[in-house]
Amino acid sequence: MTLVAGIDSSTQSCKVVIRDAASGALVRSGRAAHPDGTEVDPGAWWVALGEAIADAGGLADVSALSVAGQQHGMVALDAAGRVIRPALLWNDTRSAAAADDLVAEVGAEEYARRSGVVPVASFTASKLRWLRDAEPANAATVAAVALPHDWLVWRLRGCGPAESSPRGPALELLCTDRSDASGTAYWSPTTGEYDRELLRLALGHDAVLPRVLGPAEHAGTVHPVIAERFGAADPAADIVLGAGAGDNAGAALGLDAVAGDVVVSIGTSGTVFAVTDAAASDASGTVAGFADASGRFLPLIATLNAARVLDAVAGLLGVDHAELGELALQAEAGSGGAVLVPWFEGERTPNLPRATAGFDGLTLANSTRPNLARAAIEGMLCGLADGLDAVRAQGVSAERIILIGGAAQNPAVQRIAAQIFDAPVVVPTPGEYVADGAARQARWALDGERPNWAVTVAARPTPEHHPVIREQYAAARAARAARFA
Numbered sequence: 001m002t003l004v005a006g007i008d009s010s011t012q013s014c015k016v017v018i019r020d021a022a023s024g025a026l027v028r029s030g031r032a033a034h035p036d037g038t039e040v041d042p043g044a045w046w047v048a049l050g051e052a053i054a055d056a057g058g059l060a061d062v063s064a065l066s067v068a069g070q071q072h073g074m075v076a077l078d079a080a081g082r083v084i085r086p087a088l089l090w091n092d093t094r095s096a097a098a099a100d101d102l103v104a105e106v107g108a109e110e111y112a113r114r115s116g117v118v119p120v121a122s123f124t125a126s127k128l129r130w131l132r133d134a135e136p137a138n139a140a141t142v143a144a145v146a147l148p149h150d151w152l153v154w155r156l157r158g159c160g161p162a163e164s165s166p167r168g169p170a171l172e173l174l175c176t177d178r179s180d181a182s183g184t185a186y187w188s189p190t191t192g193e194y195d196r197e198l199l200r201l202a203l204g205h206d207a208v209l210p211r212v213l214g215p216a217e218h219a220g221t222v223h224p225v226i227a228e229r230f231g232a233a234d235p236a237a238d239i240v241l242g243a244g245a246g247d248n249a250g251a252a253l254g255l256d257a258v259a260g261d262v263v264v265s266i267g268t269s270g271t272v273f274a275v276t277d278a279a280a281s282d283a284s285g286t287v288a289g290f291a292d293a294s295g296r297f298l299p300l301i302a303t304l305n306a307a308r309v310l311d312a313v314a315g316l317l318g319v320d321h322a323e324l325g326e327l328a329l330q331a332e333a334g335s336g337g338a339v340l341v342p343w344f345e346g347e348r349t350p351n352l353p354r355a356t357a358g359f360d361g362l363t364l365a366n367s368t369r370p371n372l373a374r375a376a377i378e379g380m381l382c383g384l385a386d387g388l389d390a391v392r393a394q395g396v397s398a399e400r401i402i403l404i405g406g407a408a409q410n411p412a413v414q415r416i417a418a419q420i421f422d423a424p425v426v427v428p429t430p431g432e433y434v435a436d437g438a439a440r441q442a443r444w445a446l447d448g449e450r451p452n453w454a455v456t457v458a459a460r461p462t463p464e465h466h467p468v469i470r471e472q473y474a475a476a477r478a479a480r481a482a483r484f485a
């Protein structure tokens with residue numbers, strides 16, 4: 001049996017799936033935690049990757065692997081291949097003013113035309129501008145800029161600082177894929193080329209950028225020294241590396257999303273996206289016109305407040321996730337008028353990086369544990385429903401909503417989603433769809449064939465649309481947004 005591995009190096013953890021290349025059957029899996037925080041030493045991802053691979057039983061019998069990862073994170077490397085400072089992650093909002101500056105200098109329409117996106121705090125270009133302004137000495141030493149998945153693939157190839165890597169600092173071997181390159185704000189999904197002027201504008205000077213690979217291309221092979229460290233039986237037998245992907249594009253590939261499918265992912269980030277034939281360009285900046293991992297495009301909105309909203313409110317109520325869901329289902333749709341606008345981390349959609357969360361509409365009568373639990377789920381999902389409207393406004397049709405990510409496993413989230421979204425909701429069999437997308441890519445790189453493994457549906461929550469939930473949320477959202485605009 002030929003095996004392929006897929007890796008999801010996400011915000012909170014690293015997950016590995018090992019699948020049968022022919023049937024797609026899951027053979028084994030593993031995971032390891034990432035540190036908390038919005039700036040992280042990439043070395044911690046490398047350690048977690050090793051732990052997750054070990055947890056998955058090692059790479060002894062694996063023929064190919066591919067790495068998908070959290071998008072946008074700034075991994076700045078010096079000429080010796082060292083990471084210059086901890087990576088600023090997609091959910092670090094200190095780069096908000098830098099994003100505004102870039103938009104003021106270039107213009108929103110021009111940015112959308114040239115890069116498919118308008119900078120917000122999350123994108124790599126904004127983080128580079130922040131580095132230029134806040135840490136000029138660090139910015140001056142940047143020789144190359146990579147994204148989380150690019151850096152991990154580079155390390156797997158044996159590259160890195162000379163003292164810790166068999167191949168040394170071969171910056172020219174850095175590579176990425178279309179989907180992750182499209183989250184930088186200095187690569188164009190329509191031309192397939194970097195916009196070096198936009199890079200220089202952000203960082204203050206030019207730098208080595210990863211070569212952008214197509215969906216089926218190889219990113220080289222795992223270096224024998226690294227393969228041995230990760231348990232390969234014959235380190236000299238090449239383990240082929242796929243191009244890798246941004247995590248949302250990885251999920252689209254893992255789900256085999258087609259026209260009419262809109263994916264709603266509720267992990268650390270909340271995202272809404274679809275695979276399309278044409279590139280999106282939204283000068284308002286709400287919808288990011290990303291590329292996907294199959295050679296097409298991936299219009300996407302992202303929120304900063306998703307599964308962790310439920311973590312926080314469950315903590316406040318002193319319950320676990322299952323109990324939070326049970327409480328929420330004891331309340332009526334609309335939570336008796338209680339509304340949570342869940343901008344705990346600031347927000348990206350709408351673009352209010354300095355916003356905070358707040359409850360609205362509380363009275364003595366409605367301030368019950370069930371209403372607060374339900375308001376948390378409703379508020380989080382309403383932010384994503386607003387995102388669905390924006391994605392639809394780009395011409396995307398939503399015949400069904402595919403709900404994935406950690407919080408999608410909660411039955412209350414599934415049921416309330418079917419009350420908020422005005423399209424049928426399906427919940428695939430629990431799984432790691434980002435890692436699965438990477439495993440499909442590994443197989444694609446191995447034999448040139450995109451696999452057609454089956455995806456099964458575990459739940460189809462009954463559609464019972466309750467417009468009141470979004471109506472009362474829209475009023476609370478508008479009032480709160482006005483405070484932080």
Ligand SMILES: Nc1ncnc2c1ncn2[C@@H]1O[C@H](COP(=O)(O)OP(=O)(O)O)[C@@H](O)[C@H]1O
Nearest residue numbers: 010011012267268269307321405406407409410
């Ligand atoms: N049953 C559940 N109900 C609500 N939230 C959950 C549940 N299970 C996991 N989560 C949350 O989902 C998040 C992890 O989701 P995941 O998709 O793995 O995130 P990531 O964005 O890091 O890939 C965590 O915040 C976790 O607490």
Ligand SMILES: O=C(CO)[C@@H](O)[C@H](O)COP(=O)(O)O
Nearest residue numbers: 010011070071090267268269
């Ligand atoms: O910023 C985005 C997409 O633009 C996020 O979706 C990140 O890619 C992080 O993903 P998760 O770790 O939450 O899956």
